[in-house]
Amino acid sequence: MSWTRHFLDRYLRIPSVSAQGTGMREAVALLVETFRELGCEARVIETSGNPVVFAEKKTPGAAKTLLVYNHYDVQPPEPFDEWISPPWVPTERDGKLFARGVADNKANLAVRLGALKSLGDRLPVNLKFTVEGEEEVGSPSLEGFVAKNRALLAADACLWETGGKDEQGRPDIICGVKGILHAEAVAKGPSRDLHSSVGVAVPSPAWSLVHALAGLRAPDGVVTLPGFYDKVRRADAADREALRAMPYDEEARKKLYGIKEFVGGVSGEDLKEALVFKPTININGLMGGYQGKGSKTVLPKEARAKFDVRLVPDQDPVEVEAALRKYLAMFGVELVEVHGYPPARTPVDSAVVKAAVESAREAYGKEPWILPLMPASGPMYVYRALMPCVSFGAGWPGANIHAPNESVQVADLAPAQEHVRRFLQNLAAVVPEAKPTAP
């Protein structure tokens, strides 16, 4: 593991924050250097945004090719004052390694590279790597990159960038991600802020926004946007079985989140089904009018809500955006800043998933569990259109992804690397599916 730890230490010290434009070239340079050290052909492919690092290691006689997807960009570290040790100084404490981006997803690339290093010339498959630099800002260039480089990226399966284990140490095997639509609803009213004494007669954009939002989702969590659920694919028997086997400690989660119950009072299988298979709409931010101390009798000229829509197969973000736009227009509310991507999943009973499961058993000596669809989102659809995708990694429930004091558990790195190594070996033995035509 010393090679892996050494690489990870260097990688974590680079403040590669895509949202802030820092550390991009330094991260790319380290990756190219490292891939070449590992015997790969490596190059930097420019895109309309941050470049992608592409690397390839061919294995003479190998029939199978695995494409690995990771991203070298990480979330902004703010707020700095909540970090116990500095975000760009990897620090070991209580068996954990703290740094921004360590769990999402620098340690995962490190164990993938560590597995390659440990296999040396005994690599049983052809390997390709794509490490992009815009995942944390919505991967705006990824679709274009893949469209231009389909031949280069041809492979039998894709190993995605994320994964971890539950509170009991059981590793998860992730078969898909939800899609997402980010958007902002803007309600406009009078041409300037008015004294609220006229509010009995002058239309208020704050009320328009509130009424529009209230009609989007019922208090029990059901989305009431017309047609929203029309294309939601029903869970099949294999999905149901995965759901039943999926661990979810409700009481521990309630305590972690500081809540008394889940939305609509759901629990048990229904709760797991909601998390895994149900789409929803979240309000991320509300803003408008006076926000200072005390009171101000203003009728604001504008009110806004930032929100995200979590999409599941086979919802189409383009259709959902159109439905949202049409619905909001009835309230005079406009939809702006829309961006996002569709969901993607690989069947839980596919050969690649089975190889990941078997490799996890070997590496951890524990039965892994299958997550058919992550509650979170990622641009997997771009790769899923070309090949089956599966994901696993070195994360843990307390990783604080996207938050201060992000960490991995140091003891998790070795089995996570062994998982990758076993997967490369097992993948060589499985028969990959035919290439799918739809995500």
Add this chain to the structure above:
Amino acid sequence: MSWTRHFLDRYLRIPSVSAQGTGMREAVALLVETFRELGCEARVIETSGNPVVFAEKKTPGAAKTLLVYNHYDVQPPEPFDEWISPPWVPTERDGKLFARGVADNKANLAVRLGALKSLGDRLPVNLKFTVEGEEEVGSPSLEGFVAKNRALLAADACLWETGGKDEQGRPDIICGVKGILHAEAVAKGPSRDLHSSVGVAVPSPAWSLVHALAGLRAPDGVVTLPGFYDKVRRADAADREALRAMPYDEEARKKLYGIKEFVGGVSGEDLKEALVFKPTININGLMGGYQGKGSKTVLPKEARAKFDVRLVPDQDPVEVEAALRKYLAMFGVELVEVHGYPPARTPVDSAVVKAAVESAREAYGKEPWILPLMPASGPMYVYRALMPCVSFGAGWPGANIHAPNESVQVADLAPAQEHVRRFLQNLAAVVPEAKPTAP
């Protein structure tokens, strides 16, 4: 008018902003000095907040006593960069006098004092003045001040602090003000901000707030808080007549506000009735979650709305607060920062109002119009519990009260002062009503 203009110029240069605690003592000192110059006994009465300046001029043989209410505090001047001339430097431009507080309400006190000055020893009534320093922050000490000084304040009628004229130059006679309740609704959710991928299952305070607010007021403007309209007093015949005679240029107002239609599409008598006699709830501010650039997938731990409730007779702010608290609790939303006061009105056909109307005819040579209840709010209830109240002044439709470039029209000062002078004379001839027991 030269005395009035000279006083007003000195008064406007004092930055007497109660919200910021500036210029309070300077304003008090100027007022005491001026009252004494005018032959009044003047003194400073301390309260739990900023002091009240009390002044009195007794007229031997006069049967009637008029109590004048004004405030020496003004709104904050911010934003400075929108002022064409500095807010604390009274500046004449295009026939208007610009300065913070000139319309609300320093010019109105100036013309009251100017009328006293011009009458000299021919004052036909006893006069009392109360000039408070907390009107712009909700008059928190006024009720206590009046309760402690009832004997001192005894009078037959009260002349309130505000008033002006419409686009056609017709002066208004104001018989009352709406009450107000300021409040903040706070929805709390998880113990910390969460990644929004859990939003399908974790209750969101932003949704709770939106659902709670949406149930408070319908899109057509009708307030749906249970019991809200129960105590609203119906307009009587005299009120109806005043409403019919009240000018309101709908097209000009729509243009001024930059709106296409009024709430619920009302117009004509219904619109005037709404503005004058209907209570409502206004959202002043919405806040919660991420408000920065771009998107952030956060489920915020808290969301808030600042709002104000405009009350009409005989709504009771204490009862409305209780109803709000009970209603919001159903959504797990808490009510905080509640303060305000009840509405107050004097009948439009009372003797004091008639004296104000007759005086306006004499001073302006135009027929005034009667506003039974101002859409705006003020602490008139404190005085109205003791005597009838009426209000008129030197304002105009473009005065920009509470906004940058506040102004009065210079040519309005002389007739406004003459209005006060005539009122003092006419008041001596009318028989005041018996003291009311309810506002």
